[in-house]
Amino acid sequence: MHTILFDVDGVFLKEERYFDASALCVWEILGSENYLGLGLDFHLPVAESTIRNIRDMVFDCNRVLNFIKSRGINSNWDMVFLQVSYQLVRGLIQLDQKQVAESYLREPFTRESLQELGAKFREIELKPDYPAFVQGFADSRAQKHELFSVFNQMIETHFQMECNFFSRNSSLWNLCQRAFQEWYIGEELYVQETKIPLIQSGKRGFLKDEIVLAPVDRLQSLLQRLQEKGYTLGIATGRPNLETRVPLSEIGVLKYFDLNRVVTASDVLAAEQKYPQYAPLAKPHPFCYLEALYGKQTDILELLTLDLPLPNVEDILIVGDSLADYYAAKAIGCKFAATLTGLSGEKARASFEALDTDYILQDVLEIENLLL
Incomplete structure (x- = not known):
């Protein structure tokens, strides 16, 4: 050789710090008023003991992580997108308003779109169900990036509408990727490297850990x-x-x-x-x-x-x-x-x-x- x-x-x-950052990213997108704003006691800074609790919650004591990796997904950006997407689809189905689903599952999907949708989710007192993620794929043998298409199928089945929104090319994926980068490399280095303003300050990063x-x-x-x-x-x-x-x-x-x-x-x-x-x-x-x-x-x-x-x-x-x-x-x-x-x-x-x-x-x- x-x-x-x-x-x-x-x-x-x-990999532990990557998984910590992934869990914190999901927690932020679902909980922060900068995104969906479902509460979840989102706050910064985050103590180490709190990080452990958040990761256990978001990834169901690693059961969600192990499932995702067993299906051939290795990117933390994709892991964040998968969990966020599942909770988003679950919320749309519980809201059960086809017109709302159609209006939001079109490009471009912005952070403001998440905030607007979050307000609708709060009206029905939606809370994330993290362990349900694995059960949501119980009837699917999808592997690798085919997992993304399962969310499109869930929307199509429930609302009887065509859906191609959930993919690695989507604007929601880009939002997840950007939020993850803030968490992992920290606010100072993020701004220095990307020249992009922070969405949320108070993240010290994990790059030196x-x-x-x-x-x-x-x-x-x-x-x-x-x-x-x-x-x-x-x-x-x-x-x-x-x-x-x-x-x-x-x-x-x-x-x-x-x-x-x-x-x-x-x-x-x-x-x-x-x-x-x-x-x-x-x-x-x-x-x-x-x-x-x-x-x-x-x-x-x-x-x-x-x-x-x-x-x-x-x-x-x-x-x-x-x-x-x-x-x-x-x-x-x-x-x-x-x-x-x-x-x-x-x-x-x-x-x-x-x-x-x-x-x-x-x-x-x-x-x-x-x-x-």
């Missing part, structure tokens, strides 16, 4: 030896550029990767905006791994129209912790090594064994046993 492409979360860095999944010195040593042995090292992550570059630089490992092969959610989003007809391109779609493999100088359309699986990819290894990474590797046709350092930990072994995964590793350091 001469090229190794790594995911970041669940491989190098622990990252947890490394292996001793840093051993991680640096491993990557250095791989580089010295002639391996090309790349990254394909669901993290945006800033959240990838800063923490990996802080722990001294970014320098071992070919920066032309460090592909992030920012690159995926740019590709979706340029070629919306091919969206969604987030994992488990193999786009980010393909761009990391061929290099960011490669024409995007060329990558999107490749015949898959690729021939002669025996020398390529993808290392990730999730089923989304596995599906991307299988689409490309290359080898896949699963690390058991993701959300499910050792419990993920059974799923990867059932899929006849090429390699199952306790952590990323075990790559040494495969290659060095």
Whole structure:
């Protein structure tokens, strides 16, 4: 193997803070007067103990997270959108006014639209039902980004109207993505990087609270030896550029990767905006791994129209912790090594064994046993 492409979360860095930010984002969009305004005791700043309680509430003690990941979704932006969308659809169905549903499920859908809709939801004293999310998919076998279409089907079935609103191209998805970025990188860095005014102040961010999944010195040593042995090292992550570059630089490992092969959610989003007809391109779609493999100088359309699986990819290894990474590797046709350092930990072994995964590793350091 001469090229190794790594995911970041669940491989190098622990995902916990991403899930915390996702839960807080859902809580804000549903509870803050800047959005739906359903109450929920929304306030800032948030104590650490409160964050734990909010995450347990929003993701039903991780049952919702585990379900979403089991269906092949790996992006935190998508996770936020899924939970917010479910509660929104549930509210529209309880409100049971077809004219209202038709008027709001048209583009453009703005933050003001959420505020107006929230006022209608408060009239019927709507409160979120977070555990119901998993039950809402009980009759569906939808996988990956097909999950979004389930919300369209729910609206069509109840109101007898055509609905194409819920997708990764929707303005609601963009609202969720923006709110998440405020939470994760914090207000100061968010304004500095995006030049976009804050919707809600008081968010300190989690970017400096990252947890490394292996001793840093051993991680640096491993990557250095791989580089010295002639391996090309790349990254394909669901993290945006800033959240990838800063923490990996802080722990001294970014320098071992070919920066032309460090592909992030920012690159995926740019590709979706340029070629919306091919969206969604987030994992488990193999786009980010393909761009990391061929290099960011490669024409995007060329990558999107490749015949898959690729021939002669025996020398390529993808290392990730999730089923989304596995599906991307299988689409490309290359080898896949699963690390058991993701959300499910050792419990993920059974799923990867059932899929006849090429390699199952306790952590990323075990790559040494495969290659060095």
